[in-house]
Amino acid sequence: MRTINLLPALLLATPALAMEPHMDAMPVAKLAVDHLEQRFDGDDQALAWELEATYGNDLHKAVLKSSGERADGGPTESSETQLLYRRMASEFFDWQAGVRHDDQPGPQRSYAVLGMKGLAPQWIELDANLFVSERGDPSLRVEAEYELLLGQRWVLEPKLEYDLALADDRDLGVGAGGSTLEAGLRLNYRVSPQFSPYVGYVWEKTYGRTGDWLRDEGEHDEEGAWVLGLKFWL
Amino acid sequence: MKRLLLAVGLLGLSLTAQAARYELVIDEGQVRFSDGVRPALTVNGQSPAPELRFQEGEAVEIVVTNKLERMSALHWHGILLPYTQDGVPGISFPGIQPGETFTYRFTVNQSGTYWYHAHADFQEQEGIYGPLIIEPKGRQPYRYDREYTVLLFDWQDEKPERTLANLKKQADYYNDQQPTLGDLLRDAKRDGWSAALKDRWDWGNMRMAKTDIADVSGFRFLVNGRDTEQNWTALFKPGERVRLRIINGSGMSYFDLRIPGLAMTVVQADGNDVQPVTVDQLRIAVAETYDVIVQPKEDKAYTLFAESMDRRGYARATLAPRAGMQGEVPELRAPRLLSMADMGMAHAGMDHGGMDHGAMADGEMAGMDHSAMAGMDHSKMSGVDHSAMAGMDHSQMAGMDHGAMNHAAMAQANNPDYAAGSGIAPEPVDGGRVLVYGDLKAMRPAAGYRAPDRTIELQLTGNMERYFWSFNGVKYSEAEPIRLKYGERVRFRFVNQTMMNHPMHLHGMWMQLDKGNGQFNPLKHVVNVAPGQTLEVDVPVDAMGEWAFHCHLIYHMGSGMFRKIVVEAADGSTQPFYSEQPAAKESEHAHH
Numbered sequence: 001m002r003t004i005n006l007l008p009a010l011l012l013a014t015p016a017l018a019m020e021p022h023m024d025a026m027p028v029a030k031l032a033v034d035h036l037e038q039r040f041d042g043d044d045q046a047l048a049w050e051l052e053a054t055y056g057n058d059l060h061k062a063v064l065k066s067s068g069e070r071a072d073g074g075p076t077e078s079s080e081t082q083l084l085y086r087r088m089a090s091e092f093f094d095w096q097a098g099v100r101h102d103d104q105p106g107p108q109r110s111y112a113v114l115g116m117k118g119l120a121p122q123w124i125e126l127d128a129n130l131f132v133s134e135r136g137d138p139s140l141r142v143e144a145e146y147e148l149l150l151g152q153r154w155v156l157e158p159k160l161e162y163d164l165a166l167a168d169d170r171d172l173g174v175g176a177g178g179s180t181l182e183a184g185l186r187l188n189y190r191v192s193p194q195f196s197p198y199v200g201y202v203w204e205k206t207y208g209r210t211g212d213w214l215r216d217e218g219e220h221d222e223e224g225a226w227v228l229g230l231k232f233w234l
Numbered sequence: 235m236k237r238l239l240l241a242v243g244l245l246g247l248s249l250t251a252q253a254a255r256y257e258l259v260i261d262e263g264q265v266r267f268s269d270g271v272r273p274a275l276t277v278n279g280q281s282p283a284p285e286l287r288f289q290e291g292e293a294v295e296i297v298v299t300n301k302l303e304r305m306s307a308l309h310w311h312g313i314l315l316p317y318t319q320d321g322v323p324g325i326s327f328p329g330i331q332p333g334e335t336f337t338y339r340f341t342v343n344q345s346g347t348y349w350y351h352a353h354a355d356f357q358e359q360e361g362i363y364g365p366l367i368i369e370p371k372g373r374q375p376y377r378y379d380r381e382y383t384v385l386l387f388d389w390q391d392e393k394p395e396r397t398l399a400n401l402k403k404q405a406d407y408y409n410d411q412q413p414t415l416g417d418l419l420r421d422a423k424r425d426g427w428s429a430a431l432k433d434r435w436d437w438g439n440m441r442m443a444k445t446d447i448a449d450v451s452g453f454r455f456l457v458n459g460r461d462t463e464q465n466w467t468a469l470f471k472p473g474e475r476v477r478l479r480i481i482n483g484s485g486m487s488y489f490d491l492r493i494p495g496l497a498m499t500v501v502q503a504d505g506n507d508v509q510p511v512t513v514d515q516l517r518i519a520v521a522e523t524y525d526v527i528v529q530p531k532e533d534k535a536y537t538l539f540a541e542s543m544d545r546r547g548y549a550r551a552t553l554a555p556r557a558g559m560q561g562e563v564p565e566l567r568a569p570r571l572l573s574m575a576d577m578g579m580a581h582a583g584m585d586h587g588g589m590d591h592g593a594m595a596d597g598e599m600a601g602m603d604h605s606a607m608a609g610m611d612h613s614k615m616s617g618v619d620h621s622a623m624a625g626m627d628h629s630q631m632a633g634m635d636h637g638a639m640n641h642a643a644m645a646q647a648n649n650p651d652y653a654a655g656s657g658i659a660p661e662p663v664d665g666g667r668v669l670v671y672g673d674l675k676a677m678r679p680a681a682g683y684r685a686p687d688r689t690i691e692l693q694l695t696g697n698m699e700r701y702f703w704s705f706n707g708v709k710y711s712e713a714e715p716i717r718l719k720y721g722e723r724v725r726f727r728f729v730n731q732t733m734m735n736h737p738m739h740l741h742g743m744w745m746q747l748d749k750g751n752g753q754f755n756p757l758k759h760v761v762n763v764a765p766g767q768t769l770e771v772d773v774p775v776d777a778m779g780e781w782a783f784h785c786h787l788i789y790h791m792g793s794g795m796f797r798k799i800v801v802e803a804a805d806g807s808t809q810p811f812y813s814e815q816p817a818a819k820e821s822e823h824a825h826h
Contacts, residue, residue: 023355024702024794025711030403058402058702058709091697092441119699122438149414193400193407233403 029055030233035186037229039202045072048227054086061086063096079103082113093118100131107171110134123147137167139174155188155196165210173217178210188231195232202227253293253339256286258308260330260352261301265361265389267454268463272391274361275302275352282385282459282483283350283364290345290371296338300330302357308338309353309741310366311521312505312759315340317779320741322353325780325798329354345370346505347479347523349385356394359485359788363387367479368505375677376501376510378527381477382468386518386540386549388453388487389461397450398789401701408451411546411569412443436574442698442733444572447544447658449734449789450486455542455549465560466551475529476553477501478538482518485788488543488735488762490517490660493536493553494564498526500669504758507677514666517543519737519762521786524669528553537561543658543735545569564663573657577733578766650749653766658735671747671761675754680746683753686725686772690716694730694738694763694785694795702793703732703785709794716783716799718775727770730763736790737762738771740799741781745771760786775801778808 033051050067063086068079084098093116100111115129125145132138141163148156161182165174186200203224206214211221263276277283288294300306307329309321319340323329330336345368352362365383390397400407413434421430437444460466470476478498482489492498492515499512502525510527518524518540530536535554542548545566552561651671652659662668696703705713718724726745728738737760738745744757748770755772763769778801785795802808 023711023792024709024796026398028399028402058697058700088700092699119441121441122435123441149412151414151416152410152412193404 025057027055027057029053032233034231035227035229036231037198037200037227039069039225039227041223041225046070046077046225047072048229056086059088061094063098075105077104084113086117089116090118092120096129109169109172120144133169135169137165137169137174139166140164153190155190157184157186157188157198157200159184159186168209170213173210173213175209175213178206178208178213180204180206180210184227186227186229186231194234195230197230198228200227200229201225253295254288255295255297257297257299258283259299259301260306260308260357260362263361265459267389267461272389275357277308277362277364280459281361281363282387283362285365285367285383286350288342288366288368290342290368293339293341297335298330298338299335300332303332305329305331305354306352306357306362307354308350308362310338310340310348310350311739312346312348312523313340313342313366314344314742314744314777317742317777317781320781322741322782325782342368344368344505346502346507347383347481347525348505349481349483349521349523351483353782356398356485356788356792358483359390359394363483365479365481375507376477376499376527377475378477379474380470381479383458384468384478384480384538384551385458386480386482386484386487386489386491387456387459388484388542389456390450390453390485392452394485394788398701398792401449401789402793405699405701406443406446408449409443409446410451411445413437413445440577442572442577444657445569446698446733447570447572448486448488448542448546449787451544451546453484453487453542453547455487455489455540455547457538457540457549457551460551462548462550462563467557467559468551468553469557470530470553470555472531472533472555473529475527478526478528479523480518480526481523482520484520486520488517488519489540489549490515490543491538491540492516492663492666493528493538494562494663495532496528496530496536496553498528500673501525501527503674503756504760506757508756509675509677509754511669511673511675512667513669513673515660515662516669517660517762519735519760519786521737521739521760522758522762530555535559535561537563539564541566543570567661567663571657572733572765573653573655575653575655576657576765578653578731651762651767652764656764656766658765672749672751674747674749674756674758675751676756679753680755680757680774682723682774683746683755684723687722689725689727691727691729694728694732694736696732696734696790696795698733701789703790703795705795705797710784710796710798711794713797715780716797718773718799718801720775720778720801720803722775724773724775725770726773727768728761728763729768730765733765734787734790735762735764736795737786738784739786740773740783742777742779743773743775743781743801745773747771777801778803780808 031053035050037048039046039048046069048069053064054061056062063084065082068076070076080102082098082100084096086094086096089095096117097114100113102109111131111133113129113131117127120126127143129141143161145159150156163180165176165178168176182204184200184202186198188196188198190196206221214221258277261276263274263279264271265274265281274281298308305323307321307323317326319338320326348366350364350366351358365385418430418434454461457466497512497514499510501510502508504523516524530553533555535552538551538553540549548566550563649659649670660668693706695707702709730736739760745761746755747758747761748755761769761771781799783797783799784791800808
């Protein structure tokens with residue numbers, strides 16, 4: 001969990017407001033915890049998180065992303081950290097590039113990252129990235145998120161994440177052409193613009209050769225879990 | 235003429251040689267509202283700052299001491315003066331450092347209603363704003379029995395730095411009226427599913443919300459520092475003519491102001507006399523001033539009611555024959571919604587000269603080109619009967635899609651200051667008359683009125699989602715100054731590419747607002763440019779030095795909608811920074 005240790009430093013970096021004339025270039029620090037949730041799948045429980053910390057001005061930002069899942073009392077099953085430079089590309093989109101490091105039981109992996117993040121028409125949040133592992137294996141990931149306002153406070157948030165491996169990495173159990181689709185539906189109650197507890201359901205299915213290998217090991221290629229969590233930003 | 239020249243607010247007034255001396259101390263303090271006190275920045279212990287009263291022609295010395303722990307600066311809004319006395323840190327002078335004193339010195343060669351405010355970070359929004367009234371040398375072209383200053387403000391409990399950071403982190407942070415699924419169902423019921431979904435789709439494609447009118451919400455609206463409960467009251471004797479000097483000192487809020495039961499005769503705009511025009515309602519943009527004369531005849535209380543443009547709240551004051559009386563407070567009208575016309579989706583670039591009014595008969599609302607009127611040069615259209623347009627029979631527009639159009643907007647479809655079918659043009663109450671810019675005609679023709687030597691087009695641009703604002707897509711920190719030559723006459727053409735109103739403010743020189751009134755075009759220090767609209771002003775470049783030029787919405791200014799203007803001599807030379815300037819220049823301004 002070394003990722004988490006970096007957060008206090010980012011939190012301390014509050015917006016430093018320069019005097020005119022360069023007030024318009026003031027850097028802003030933001031920590032957005034998109035999901036911090038307990039997952040309930042039958043008798044199994046796990047803690048899952050996904051967060052992004054940014055620091056920078058309108059044009060340039062440094063970005064730290066962290067996501068992962070940790071079984072109740074058990075090991076951290078997956079932990080992914082990305083350190084990116086993000087640069088404004090257009091009115092609604094940014095380029096981003098950097099490194100990713102995965103730490104999980106079994107082999108660790110580091111990747112180079114190149115991608116785009118932004119707001120697509122119809123208010124769809126997109127984050128699309130190409131990863132190339134230290135072994136040279138490429139993979140793609142697209143995440144899309146939407147907020148459907150039922151009222152000013154009740155917000156339904158569908159989210160899709162699609163991972164596609166373009167090469168075999170037998171040690172990780174990832175096969176070329178294999179893919180994973182994760183779909184989530186969360187109902188948020190917006191206590192304030194910054195703070196929303198939520199309930200929801202997440203579902204994950206693994207396809208292709210990755211799925212075959214998973215089934216060969218006697219694992220399920222499809223999982224679902226109820227979630228109870230918090231979304232907030234600082 | 236009985237006028238209440240109250241020197242009460244003039245702390246430290248004394249005469250040394252010929253210069254009137256004023257002492258102002260900027261410090262931390264507090265304001266008291268109906269529900270308790272709040273920390274505020276103060277001038278001489280109060281917020282709003284004390285009313286300053288100058289005499290036209292007098293030399294003034296304003297000794298300003300900064301007791302804050304950060305740099306501060308006062309700016310004399312609308313006053314023509316040597317640029318080193320203008321009070322913009324980094325442009326006019328280095329600012330007033332903590333504990334330091336700076337003495338502003340200038341000769342006052344104008345009269346009218348103005349104001350002053352901090353021009354350092356967001357100190358204005360924290361309480362440093364106050365009225366500045368200049369008594370004219372000669373007689374005024376209108377009569378009144380008493381006068382009051384009505385200073386509007388939008389107080390926020392939150393620190394303004396925090397507000398801007400919130401906007402940067404989540405652009406819709408303050409929009410608590412976002413379109414919801416419920417709104418979609420309601421629209422579908424009213425307009426049919428296809429119209430409702432198309433409308434939703436169109437806004438979604440732009441990634442903008444039609445309820446996004448004010449950027450920031452949560453304000454407490456004040457009149458002379460008093461909230462609606464505290465009800466600031468002005469007294470009159472029935473039958474008296476009362477001059478109200480209305481100043482919008484807000485950081486972000488436009489107001490639609492009216493006094494139910496009283497017509498308002500506008501006699502001054504931005505400190506300059508205009509030919510009197512009587513209206514029932516006026517929209518006052520941020521940093522504008524309007525002087526109106528009202529004549530309450532009945533022995534009853536009248537409510538001065540100033541709704542914020544987005545209808546989230548109102549400022550209220552009372553005119554009454556006796557203290558303690560209250561007039562009826564009108565209901566706040568329904569929230570406005572931006573329309574596609576405000577988004578510039580209509581016909582901003584169209585050739586208005588050739589437009590065919592007859593074609594409106596079968597046009598739908600979106601196609602009905604009233605925006606034509608906004609952009610067209612009235613002075614050149616001698617044969618067009620504009621009064622006939624006002625009376626145009628909308629019922630004859632056979633093919634018009636009544637379901638999809640905003641009827642409130644339609645009532646104001648003829649407001650030439652806003653886009654055709656604008657959702658946010660000020661709507662009159664009970665058929666009353668709303669002030670439009672074309673109504674403002676200078677009392678005296680401007681000396682030296684002529685065709686401009688050149689035109690500078692400024693696109694007003696911004697990014698709502700990332701929350702920054704700019705001119706021609708460039709923020710202040712990345713922009714080169716605009717260079718003007720002393721003696722030239724420059725036309726600025728503001729093309730508003732955004733969905734927000736922008737009150738454009740030029741320091742040190744007048745902007746002559748071109749609404750087709752020729753040499754009677756009024757002189758203003760702030761002009762509002764409505765969403766999707768184009769507005770032109772002529773600037774007689776008659777003041778050497780370096781000047782600020784910006785949108786007066788405080789978070790637009792702070793996030794980049796700002797330029798430095800450098801006025802050079804005809805040979806290209808500039809004055810050395812921070813040097814004293816000959817005061818003689820000021821007399822060359824034509825308006826007095």
